[in-house]
Amino acid sequence: EQVKVSKQNFLLGRGERLTDDIVIKGGGGPKEPPYTFGEARRRLSPMVSETSSRIDELPQAACPGDEAVISLTINPEYVAKSFFPHELMRDVGIEVIGSRPKKTVPEKRSRGREPSEVFTTELFARGRRAAIRNWSQQLPDWRSDRGSANALISIEEISAPVPHAKIKGSLPEQGRMALETVLHASELEFSMIQAFAAYLESQGIEADLGHSFFAKGLCFLELDAPVERADDIALFTGVRTLRQMPSLRILRPTVRSADIPTTDLELPTEGPVSEDVRVAIFDGGVPENHALTQWTSRLELPGMLPATEGFLSHGVGVTSAALFGHIDTKVPLPRPYANIDHYRVLDEAPGQDPHKLYEILGRIEGVLSSQEYDFINLSLGPCLPIEDDDVHAWTAVLDDRLSRVSTLAMIAVGNGGEGDSILGLDRVQVPSDCVNALAIGACDTPGKDWQRAPYSSKGPGRSPGLVKPDLVDFGGEFSRPFVVVAPDATPSLTTTGGTSFAAPSVLRLGTGIRAHFGSNLNHLAIRTLLVHTCEEGDQDHKENHKEIGWGRVARSLDDIILCDDDTVRVVYQGEISPAKYIRAAIPVPADPMSGMVTIKATICYKTQTDPHHPGNYTQAGLEVTFRPNDSKYSRNNQVHPNSASFFGSSLPGATEDELRRDAWKWENCLHAVQRKRGSSLINPCFDIHYNARLEGRNFAPPESLSYAMVVSIHAKGVADLYDQVVRQYATQIEPLRPVLEMPIRT
Incomplete structure (x- = not known):
C-alpha cells in the first residue's frame, strides 16, 4: 500500500478576530399570573401564621440573635432570575440565604392550564422572629397597591423547615x-x-x-x-x-491485577516533551527511588502518617496513566509530555477514620491556594453519589477554587455504575459534579465498538451541569485490563482498571496539546477541544449521554490538531461583557458549498458558583443563537437575520420542564452537531449573549467573561475547503503552528 504524504493542515486559531459587538433588543410581553392578589393573600396568610408559631416554639439557643430560617417555595412560573421577590423580602424584613431545587404541584397555573408536578425553587430566608410574627399579623390586611403585592403572587408555599427533613x-x-x-x-x-x-x-x-x-x-x-x-x-x-460523614472512595481497582510477562520494561530515556507544562496529581504517593521519579517529583505534606502499600500502588498506576496512557505492550513506551508533581494526600486506610475526608480536602485546597498548575488530576473523593438539591463540601470548595485560576482539572466519576439506579446510587460521585472541571468516566475498550464500562458511574449531573461524565476514555475491563507500570522497584508492568486510570489518560492528552502549542491555547480552549473532538459512540441509544457524556476522547493528538482537506476547525478564545452580545462569524468559502455540510460547535467557559443555591449554581450563562443565512428575513422590520436552533433543543438528558425553564442557558459547556444543505449557509454566525446572576437574582458583574469556542465545518463536496478558508480569511485567522516539532508518525 502506498503511503500518501499529506501536508499538515493545523487547527486554525485567532477565531476571536471574527467577532463583533452587536445590539439586540429583548423583552417579553406582560406576564399573566396564576393567582390574583386576593387569592395569594388568602392562601398564604394561614401558612405564614403556622410558620410563625413553629419558629416561636424553638428554644432561644436554636435561634442566634433571635433569628430563624423559613422556607418559601416559588411558583414554578416565577423561577426566572428577573422575578426574584426582592420587594417582599425588604417589606417583611427577611433575607434570602440559600435555595434548592424542589418538585411541586402548584395549586393553580396561569391561563387555566391543568397543574402537574414540576421543578421549582425553594428559598431559605432568615429574619428576626418578631419580623415574621408581624408579617403573620398584618398579611390579612395587606392591600393590592402595596409595593410588594406582585412579589406575593410569585410565592406558592411558606413553611418552617422540619428537623427530620434536613437529615440526608x-x-x-x-x-x-x-x-x-x-x-x-x-x-x-x-x-x-x-x-x-x-x-x-x-x-x-x-x-x-x-x-x-x-x-x-x-x-x-x-x-x-x-x-x-x-x-x-x-x-x-x-x-x-x-x-x-461519607467515607473516602475505597481505591480498590475494579479489575484484579496480574503481572504481565515482560522481558525487561524499557522506559524512555529522554525528559518530557515540554518542561513548561505544570501538572499536579493528588493521590496515594509514589515509592522512593521508583522508576517513574525520572519525571515525577514526590511531594509529601506535613503531619502525615507513612504511606500504605495499597495507596502507593494506586498512586503509581495513576501517575503511569498520566505519563503513558494505557500501555500497549507491543510498542515502545511513548515519551511523556510533561513532568508531574505527585502530592501524597492519603495515609491511613479510608473507612477506618471518617474524619480523614475533610483533612484530605484541606491538604488539596492548601496546595491549590498556594500555587497554580496547568492541569490537576483527582482520582479520589467521597464515596457519595451526587444529589440534585445539595452541593457537597468537596465540590463547593474545588469549584470555587477552579473558577479563579487557569487550571484544567480531571476528576474521575467513580466506580459505582453498578449501584441501585432507583436510589441513584449509580450516579457520578462527588466531586465530579464540579462545573469548572472535566468529569471522566471509563469505557471498555481502546478499540472500536466501545461502550461504558459497567463499573463507571453514570449521569446525569445536577442541572446546571447535566452532562456528567463530560467524557470517557478506556479504563480497563476484566477481559481487557488497563496496563500500568507496577509499583515494584524493578521496572515492570501490572494490570488494573477503574475510572481512576481513565481520568489521567485524558489529562495526558490535554498535556500533549499544551506541550505542543504552549500558551497559544489556554486551558479553556484545551477543555473545549477535548469535548469538540470526542467520538460520539452509538447514537441510537437514547440514554447515551447519561452513560458516556459527550463521548470518548479522541484517539490521538493528531485527531485534535490536524484537519482533513475538506474540513476546517477554528478556535475562538475571547471575552464578552455582561449583558452584551457578540456576533461570531463562522468562516465558510465565498462560493456556496455543494452537498450536505456538517457544522459542529462547542463552547466552554468558567463560572463562579453559588453552592448555597444548587438549582442556580452557575453565576454565568451564555445564550447562543445560530443564524445560518444573513440574507433570510421573515419580517420587513426585522433587524437581524432569521435564527435556527443549534444548542438548546439538543441538550441531552434535559426534561421538557428544564428546556421550558431554559436551564441550558446556564450550562457552561455546550456541544452540538447539525447537518445543513451547503447552499443554505451564507455568512453563517453565532450570536452570543452573556447573562449573569447572583444567588438566582439579576446581577451585572464588573468583569468580562472568558470563553473558548471551537467550530468545525466538514463539507464532503468541497475537497479543498481548508485551503479556501485559509486563503479567504488570511488576515484574520491563522493555522496554529506547534511551538515544538511534531513527531513524525511512523
Missing part, C-alpha cells in the same frame, strides 16, 4: 459517629459556629466540632455526636443538612 440518607439507630453538618453561614459569620456549639451544649448534646470549610454562603462542619440526638441537632435553625 439513613443514620444508624445509636452510637457516637462523625456527622457532616452544613450550616447557613458565610465566612463573615464565624459566630454561627460558636452559636451552634452553645446550642448543642444547652441541649446537653456532647459533641466535638472538627474541621470546617466555608464556601460562599455555606459552612461545612465535621461533628462528632450521638446519632440518636440527630433530630435535636437539626432543630438548630442554621442547620441546612445533616448526614453521616
Whole structure:
C-alpha cells in the first residue's frame, strides 16, 4: 500500500478576530399570573401564621440573635432570575440565604392550564422572629397597591423547615459517629459556629466540632455526636443538612491485577516533551527511588502518617496513566509530555477514620491556594453519589477554587455504575459534579465498538451541569485490563482498571496539546477541544449521554490538531461583557458549498458558583443563537437575520420542564452537531449573549467573561475547503503552528 504524504493542515486559531459587538433588543410581553392578589393573600396568610408559631416554639439557643430560617417555595412560573421577590423580602424584613431545587404541584397555573408536578425553587430566608410574627399579623390586611403585592403572587408555599427533613440518607439507630453538618453561614459569620456549639451544649448534646470549610454562603462542619440526638441537632435553625460523614472512595481497582510477562520494561530515556507544562496529581504517593521519579517529583505534606502499600500502588498506576496512557505492550513506551508533581494526600486506610475526608480536602485546597498548575488530576473523593438539591463540601470548595485560576482539572466519576439506579446510587460521585472541571468516566475498550464500562458511574449531573461524565476514555475491563507500570522497584508492568486510570489518560492528552502549542491555547480552549473532538459512540441509544457524556476522547493528538482537506476547525478564545452580545462569524468559502455540510460547535467557559443555591449554581450563562443565512428575513422590520436552533433543543438528558425553564442557558459547556444543505449557509454566525446572576437574582458583574469556542465545518463536496478558508480569511485567522516539532508518525 502506498503511503500518501499529506501536508499538515493545523487547527486554525485567532477565531476571536471574527467577532463583533452587536445590539439586540429583548423583552417579553406582560406576564399573566396564576393567582390574583386576593387569592395569594388568602392562601398564604394561614401558612405564614403556622410558620410563625413553629419558629416561636424553638428554644432561644436554636435561634442566634433571635433569628430563624423559613422556607418559601416559588411558583414554578416565577423561577426566572428577573422575578426574584426582592420587594417582599425588604417589606417583611427577611433575607434570602440559600435555595434548592424542589418538585411541586402548584395549586393553580396561569391561563387555566391543568397543574402537574414540576421543578421549582425553594428559598431559605432568615429574619428576626418578631419580623415574621408581624408579617403573620398584618398579611390579612395587606392591600393590592402595596409595593410588594406582585412579589406575593410569585410565592406558592411558606413553611418552617422540619428537623427530620434536613437529615440526608439513613443514620444508624445509636452510637457516637462523625456527622457532616452544613450550616447557613458565610465566612463573615464565624459566630454561627460558636452559636451552634452553645446550642448543642444547652441541649446537653456532647459533641466535638472538627474541621470546617466555608464556601460562599455555606459552612461545612465535621461533628462528632450521638446519632440518636440527630433530630435535636437539626432543630438548630442554621442547620441546612445533616448526614453521616461519607467515607473516602475505597481505591480498590475494579479489575484484579496480574503481572504481565515482560522481558525487561524499557522506559524512555529522554525528559518530557515540554518542561513548561505544570501538572499536579493528588493521590496515594509514589515509592522512593521508583522508576517513574525520572519525571515525577514526590511531594509529601506535613503531619502525615507513612504511606500504605495499597495507596502507593494506586498512586503509581495513576501517575503511569498520566505519563503513558494505557500501555500497549507491543510498542515502545511513548515519551511523556510533561513532568508531574505527585502530592501524597492519603495515609491511613479510608473507612477506618471518617474524619480523614475533610483533612484530605484541606491538604488539596492548601496546595491549590498556594500555587497554580496547568492541569490537576483527582482520582479520589467521597464515596457519595451526587444529589440534585445539595452541593457537597468537596465540590463547593474545588469549584470555587477552579473558577479563579487557569487550571484544567480531571476528576474521575467513580466506580459505582453498578449501584441501585432507583436510589441513584449509580450516579457520578462527588466531586465530579464540579462545573469548572472535566468529569471522566471509563469505557471498555481502546478499540472500536466501545461502550461504558459497567463499573463507571453514570449521569446525569445536577442541572446546571447535566452532562456528567463530560467524557470517557478506556479504563480497563476484566477481559481487557488497563496496563500500568507496577509499583515494584524493578521496572515492570501490572494490570488494573477503574475510572481512576481513565481520568489521567485524558489529562495526558490535554498535556500533549499544551506541550505542543504552549500558551497559544489556554486551558479553556484545551477543555473545549477535548469535548469538540470526542467520538460520539452509538447514537441510537437514547440514554447515551447519561452513560458516556459527550463521548470518548479522541484517539490521538493528531485527531485534535490536524484537519482533513475538506474540513476546517477554528478556535475562538475571547471575552464578552455582561449583558452584551457578540456576533461570531463562522468562516465558510465565498462560493456556496455543494452537498450536505456538517457544522459542529462547542463552547466552554468558567463560572463562579453559588453552592448555597444548587438549582442556580452557575453565576454565568451564555445564550447562543445560530443564524445560518444573513440574507433570510421573515419580517420587513426585522433587524437581524432569521435564527435556527443549534444548542438548546439538543441538550441531552434535559426534561421538557428544564428546556421550558431554559436551564441550558446556564450550562457552561455546550456541544452540538447539525447537518445543513451547503447552499443554505451564507455568512453563517453565532450570536452570543452573556447573562449573569447572583444567588438566582439579576446581577451585572464588573468583569468580562472568558470563553473558548471551537467550530468545525466538514463539507464532503468541497475537497479543498481548508485551503479556501485559509486563503479567504488570511488576515484574520491563522493555522496554529506547534511551538515544538511534531513527531513524525511512523
